[in-house]
Amino acid sequence: MKKINVNEDACIGCGACVGIDGEHFAFNDEGLSHPISMENLDSEDLHSAIDACPTGAISIVEGGKEENIEDEEDSCDGCCPNCQKEA
Numbered sequence: 001m002k003k004i005n006v007n008e009d010a011c012i013g014c015g016a017c018v019g020i021d022g023e024h025f026a027f028n029d030e031g032l033s034h035p036i037s038m039e040n041l042d043s044e045d046l047h048s049a050i051d052a053c054p055t056g057a058i059s060i061v062e063g064g065k066e067e068n069i070e071d072e073e074d075s076c077d078g079c080c081p082n083c084q085k086e087a
């Protein structure tokens with residue numbers, strides 16, 4: 001099952017994702033973005049928010065591996081045991 005991941009170490013709290021896609025993102029108590037819904041992951045707003053993030057903090061995670069939508073081909077070399085991608 002796919003889900004949204006926000007890397008809090010990378011998030012700078014700019015608010016772009018929250019402004020673009022309030023269905024999926026909100027600020028936490030630390031002023032950083034966190035995902036609030038794992039539904040409708042094909043939405044245009046979600047993909048716009050991912051594209052708009054200045055630090056690349058947002059990714060879609062599936063089966064324990066991170067899958068950056070923009071760099072899907074480069075994001076995984078199949079080296080980890082949790083990888084669901086066929087080598």
Ligand code: SF4
Pocket residue numbers: 006010011012013014015016017018032033049052053054055056057058
């Ligand atoms: S767009 Fe990126 S850096 Fe800005 S609040 Fe969202 S996750 Fe954080």
